[in-house]
Amino acid sequence: MSEAAPADAPEEVTGIRSLLRNRGFTGLLTYRLLAMLSYQIVAVTVGWHVYEITHDAFALGLIGLAEVIPYFCFALFAGYAVDHLRRRVLGMLACIGLLLTTLTLAGVASGVLPAGAFGYGTLVIYAAIAVNGIVRAFLAPVYMSLFARVLKRAQFARGAGVSSVVMQSGLVLGPAVGGLLVAWGGKTSAYLVASVLAAAAAVAVITLRVTEPPLPSERAPVFQSIGEGLRFVFRTQVVLGAQALDMFSVLFGGAVALLPAFISEILHYGPEALGLLRAMPAVGAVLMGVYLARHPLQRHAGRVLLIAVAGFGLCIVGFALSRYLWLSAVMLMFSGMCDGVSVVLRSTILQLATPDHMRGRVSSINGIFIGSSNELGAFESGVAARLLGLVPSVVFGGCMTLLVVATTARLAPQLRRLDLRELH
Numbered sequence: 001m002s003e004a005a006p007a008d009a010p011e012e013v014t015g016i017r018s019l020l021r022n023r024g025f026t027g028l029l030t031y032r033l034l035a036m037l038s039y040q041i042v043a044v045t046v047g048w049h050v051y052e053i054t055h056d057a058f059a060l061g062l063i064g065l066a067e068v069i070p071y072f073c074f075a076l077f078a079g080y081a082v083d084h085l086r087r088r089v090l091g092m093l094a095c096i097g098l099l100l101t102t103l104t105l106a107g108v109a110s111g112v113l114p115a116g117a118f119g120y121g122t123l124v125i126y127a128a129i130a131v132n133g134i135v136r137a138f139l140a141p142v143y144m145s146l147f148a149r150v151l152k153r154a155q156f157a158r159g160a161g162v163s164s165v166v167m168q169s170g171l172v173l174g175p176a177v178g179g180l181l182v183a184w185g186g187k188t189s190a191y192l193v194a195s196v197l198a199a200a201a202a203v204a205v206i207t208l209r210v211t212e213p214p215l216p217s218e219r220a221p222v223f224q225s226i227g228e229g230l231r232f233v234f235r236t237q238v239v240l241g242a243q244a245l246d247m248f249s250v251l252f253g254g255a256v257a258l259l260p261a262f263i264s265e266i267l268h269y270g271p272e273a274l275g276l277l278r279a280m281p282a283v284g285a286v287l288m289g290v291y292l293a294r295h296p297l298q299r300h301a302g303r304v305l306l307i308a309v310a311g312f313g314l315c316i317v318g319f320a321l322s323r324y325l326w327l328s329a330v331m332l333m334f335s336g337m338c339d340g341v342s343v344v345l346r347s348t349i350l351q352l353a354t355p356d357h358m359r360g361r362v363s364s365i366n367g368i369f370i371g372s373s374n375e376l377g378a379f380e381s382g383v384a385a386r387l388l389g390l391v392p393s394v395v396f397g398g399c400m401t402l403l404v405v406a407t408t409a410r411l412a413p414q415l416r417r418l419d420l421r422e423l424h
Contacts, residue, residue: 014072016293019162024150024209029166031091031208034201038098039136040174041181041194042105046129047188049109053122056106058187066126067182070133076226077362078137080361082145084216088206095202097135099195101128106191137364142205142364147372148351149210157420160347161293163329164340168285178241213356229361239353239362241412242305242346245404247369249342252400253316253335256281258381261390267325282331284336292344301345302418306409308341313401320394348420 019025042060050059082090105128181190229378232237255262256278263273296306315335322328346366354362384393409416 016158016162017287019151019159019204019293021148025159025162027161027204028143028150030208031095031201032139033166033170034197034204035098035139036170037174037177038095038102038194038197038201039132039139040170041178041190041197042098042102042132044175044178045182045187045190045194046105046125047355049105050122050125052187053125053391053406056251058140059122062126064130067133069137070130070149071137073091074134074137074370075368076361077222078231079141079229079361079364080136080222080225082141082363083229083357087142087145087212087360088208088210090138091146091205092202093206094135094138094142095198097131099198099202101135102198103193104128104194106188106195108194109138109187109191115282128168137367140362140367141363143364144204144347144350145356145359146208146210146212148356148359149212150208153352156351156374157296157344157348158293160351161289161291161296163343163347164289165286165293167343168289168340169335172279172282172286192325215355224360227303229358229365232358232367233362234258237414238302238349240416241408241415242331242349242367243369245305245408245415246342246346248404249312249401250370252397252404253312253336254298255316255319255332255335255381255394258385258390258394261385262328265390266323267328269325273325277329277332280332280341281336284297284302284333284338285340287333288337288340289344292341297341297345297348298420301349301420302415305342305345305418306405306416308338308345312338312342313398313405316398316401317395320391320398325386349418 049065050063053059105125108128139370146157147159147163159203178190178194206313233243241278259277263269263277267273312335315331319328319331319335322331350362350366351359381393381397384396388396
């Protein structure tokens with residue numbers, strides 16, 4: 001079985017083939033990909049489902065709200081549970097929760113469980129999405145905590161690159177597969193496929209070849225333990241700096257939320273261009289993930305992270321000023337490449353700097369940082385576009401990202417000077 005290397009083990013750097021021969025690591029990637037595909041298919045299908053029932057755009061907005069609120073409410077408690085209970089069991093239970101919600105949605109779509117069941121209309125659907133929000137609070141902390149158990153510390157940077165490729169591939173394939181399933185087989189078929197993927201993810205994580213750390217003999221009170229995780233993040237400059245850098249760059253650089261308006265008003269294309277432009281950041285991130293898996297960063301990691309986020313901001317400004325579809329696509333692809341560097345380095349820093357007994361809590365805090373930035377970034381983009389105009393709002397966001405980089409570089413000198421070899 002795979003297990004964490006002892007602290008005094010030699011730090012050998014292995015290739016991608018060695019990682020892929022590690023059954024624990026490939027099993028963990030399988031769990032992550034299957035769960036993500038299931039989640040993404042549901043996200044696409046449920047939007048179409050709700051709009052068919054309500055014909056109300058506001059009802060679509062409530063889907064995100066129904067998921068985000070439970071996620072934020074449970075995230076810190078999920079991190080506590082991951083640090084104090086069996087991680088594979090929690091991962092399996094989370095996947096079973098995803099399975100049950102998809103089966104519920106399939107029942108609604110097929111008419112076995114009417115949308116108007118119990119007189120609450122689409123509340124049944126929103127309740128299922130709320131459960132998905134709770135489930136999502138467990139998926140990432142389980143993955144991050146097991147990641148450190150299946151790889152040696154010297155493999156973390158390369159493993160993070162491979163993981164980024166898998167994650168971005170899931171983000172591209174999931175919505176595409178979901179859309180095709182709805183178009184060809186209908187909503188019920190899409191939900192049933194998602195349920196099969198969730199069940200497979202549950203099997204993948206519970207059968208994972210990994211040794212888990214012994215359970216603590218005494219459990220600290222919940223809020224005291226959560227507070228310990230929060231204090232660790234806010235006192236560890238490289239962790240806080242990396243998380244804050246990512247959060248604020250996504251918050252201000254959220255051009256993707258405005259793509260429909262750009263395509264219609266600036267580029268003068270139809271909906272066929274939306275899929276292309278939405279896919280380009282993920283394409284760039286996959287390409288960068290492949291490169292970083294083959295050539296993991298070690299030296300000057302903090303400096304490279306700052307440069308990558310600054311490059312992301314410049315790409316957003318370039319996208320805002322573009323009047324050509326091909327140039328807009330290239331700018332978004334480069335923004336995805338820069339973001340891919342940020343994702344891999346932030347994940348590596350998080351793994352190397354976090355003690356094993358705190359990985360669940362720290363991962364949950366990281367999830368709140370990143371989750372909040374995505375949701376709030378879309379909101380900020382809409383408000384800025386209303387106040388400043390479409391193009392000026394995105395230029396403003398890109399410039400604010402550059403300001404965030406400069407501020408982080410000044411306030412977090414440990415991050416600026418970081419060499420990943422110092423964290424091994």
